[in-house]
Structure formats: structure tokens, C-alpha cells
Amino acid sequence: MTILHKSFVAAALVAAGAMAFSGPGLAQTETASEVTSVYKPSVGQSGKDVVWVPTSQALVDRMLDMAELTPRDHLVDLGSGDGRLVITAAKRGASARGIEFNPDLVALSRRTAQAEGVGNRARFDQGDIFKSDFSNATVVTLFLLPDLNLRLRPTLLNMKPGTRVVSNTFTMDDWEPDETAQVTQGCAGHCTAYKWVIPAKVQGTWRMGDKQLVLTQKYQMVEGTLREEGASTPISEGRIAGTKITFVAGDQRYTGEISGRTMQGTTEGGGRWNATLMKP
Ligand SMILES: C[S@@+](CC[C@H](N)C(=O)[O-])C[C@H]1O[C@@H](n2cnc3c(N)ncnc32)[C@H](O)[C@@H]1O
CATH class of the missing domain: 3.40.50.150 (Vaccinia Virus protein VP39)
Known part of the structure; x- marks a missing residue:
């Protein structure tokens, strides 16, 4: 025993x-x-x-x-x-x-x-x-x-x-x-x-308007960068709860809903964002 x-x-x-x-x-x-x-x-x-x-x-x-x-x-x-x-x-x-x-x-x-x-x-x-x-x-x-x-x-x-x-x-x-x-x-x-x-899978490169969101994922934790021409902003506090994602990039907190190859949500200031997976 x-x-x-x-x-x-x-x-x-x-x-x-x-x-x-x-x-x-x-x-x-x-x-x-x-x-x-x-x-x-x-x-x-x-x-x-x-x-x-x-x-x-x-x-x-x-x-x-x-x-x-x-x-x-x-x-x-x-x-x-x-x-x-x-x-x-x-x-x-x-x-x-x-x-x-x-x-x-x-x-x-x-x-x-x-x-x-x-x-x-x-x-x-x-x-x-x-x-x-x-x-x-x-x-x-x-x-x-x-x-x-x-x-x-x-x-x-x-x-x-x-x-x-x-x-x-x-x-x-x-x-x-x-x-x-x-x-x-x-x-x-x-x-x-x-x-x-169980966290949704988000690892990969996402198109977010004219920016690129590059995410790496370990279980429910997410890291990465938000890239736009000439600038790359690290993301912090990235976390997934089921189909919900939150992260901070620069002075903005993003929250959103993940649905397969798309995500959409709002920023703290009330702006709307959406993203499409380009490359897993
Ligand atoms: C620690 S008891 C927990 C019982 C119950 N889930 C509870 O919380 O009261 C673990 C149970 O798993 C069963 N078990 C062990 N190996 C198993 C297996 N491979 N497939 C199905 N049941 C198994 C045992 O017979 C035992 O009843």
C-alpha cells in the first residue's frame, strides 16, 4: 500500500x-x-x-x-x-x-x-x-x-x-x-x-484591425504582443476563463469572447475590438 x-x-x-x-x-x-x-x-x-x-x-x-x-x-x-x-x-x-x-x-x-x-x-x-x-x-x-x-x-x-x-x-x-x-x-x-x-485555445497570430495580436498560451495563462507598424507592445495579465479572455496592452484592458477563430469584445474605455485567427 x-x-x-x-x-x-x-x-x-x-x-x-x-x-x-x-x-x-x-x-x-x-x-x-x-x-x-x-x-x-x-x-x-x-x-x-x-x-x-x-x-x-x-x-x-x-x-x-x-x-x-x-x-x-x-x-x-x-x-x-x-x-x-x-x-x-x-x-x-x-x-x-x-x-x-x-x-x-x-x-x-x-x-x-x-x-x-x-x-x-x-x-x-x-x-x-x-x-x-x-x-x-x-x-x-x-x-x-x-x-x-x-x-x-x-x-x-x-x-x-x-x-x-x-x-x-x-x-x-x-x-x-x-x-x-x-x-x-x-x-x-x-x-x-x-x-x-477548460480554457479556449487562442495561441497564434490574430489580425485585429490594422494590428497583429501574437499570443502564446499555457493552460489559462496568455502572453504575447500587440504589434502595429513600428511598435510592439507586450501584453500582460492575459487570462482565459472558458471562452472569455482578458489582457492588458499599453494602457488598455481588453475583455472579449472567444468563438473558434474569432474573438470580439470591448476595451475599458468602451471601444469595441475584434480579431480573427490568421495562423494558429
Ligand atoms: C477515491 S474513490 C472516489 C469515489 C467518489 N468519486 C467520491 O468522491 O466519493 C475512487 C474510485 O475510483 C474507482 N476507480 C479506480 N480506478 C478506476 C478506473 N480505472 N476506472 C473507473 N473507476 C476506477 C475506485 O473503485 C473508487 O471507487
């Missing part, structure tokens, strides 16, 4: 206390406690690439708040365990899907979703997250391990700009999170969540 796996298990002994879902929907054929009496997973039990440890319900709630989940969203939890993130998202009106390798956890999640009255919006698939297509998700949640996050990173970065990714505890190496949150109540271990918003 690796150190990470050990820390997972220790903290999870407390987290397991928060396993029962609360809320309406138990007037079904089976109660939540009847469901867990059929199959009761053990915290720290082995999984394909990482052991099962449940996210505390307090952090589940915080993660969905961070994702700004709405009923229009489709959430996918990668390695969905007993289904709590998916079921909580479904209770908030979103459609949600869990991908979980362990068939017993999948069966347990399906039964709990039925018992909680959200079987129509919460779906669970038995499968390997590294072999599954989840490109239609608008929110992705995960509680895995640093190396697994890194393996997923290229896939996540290719998702639709604006997709939110929220991870319990583990980061994405040098891809800095856009937001970090901690819960202090109702959580005894693994109480920090990180959020990233």
Missing part, C-alpha cells in the same frame, strides 16, 4: 460516517439503509487504479457549488464510488453519470439513486475511466491520485471550453487551479477541492 493509499484509508474512516444521503425521495420501494445492507463497501478497499474512499458529503456539496452546477449541466464523476457526487448532482436537477470500475459499487449506486428518487437523472456505467468517452460532460468531478489526474489532463484540456473540472484533494501539476476551497465542518480528511475551467 502506498503512502497515499494509507492516507486515503485513515481519513476515510471518518468520511465513511457521512455515507447516508439525506433529502427527499425515500418514499420508494427501498430505503437507503436497505440498499447498503445488500452491499456495504469498506473504506480503503482496492480499486482498479485507486482505492475507494468517499468524499465527505460536506465537500461534495462544496464541489458542486464551485462547479456552479445547474439543471442544464451534465456532470460526470470519474471513479464514482458509491455514487454520492452523481446522486447529489441529480438531486440538484442536473443529469449526471458515474463511471466506476467496480461492478458492486455500480450496482449499489444504481439502487441508491432509485431509492433517492433520482434514478431517471443519475446513470452509472461500469467501465474504466481511461477507456470511456465523457466528452459530453459540462462538469467533471474526480477524487483520484496525482498521477491519474495527469494522465487525464490532456483529455480534459481538449474538452469544450467552459467545462468545469473539480477535484477532491489532488491537483494537476503545473496547471494552476482557477479556484481552491476548503470545508472545515463535516469533513475530517480530504477536505480541499480545486476547480479548473
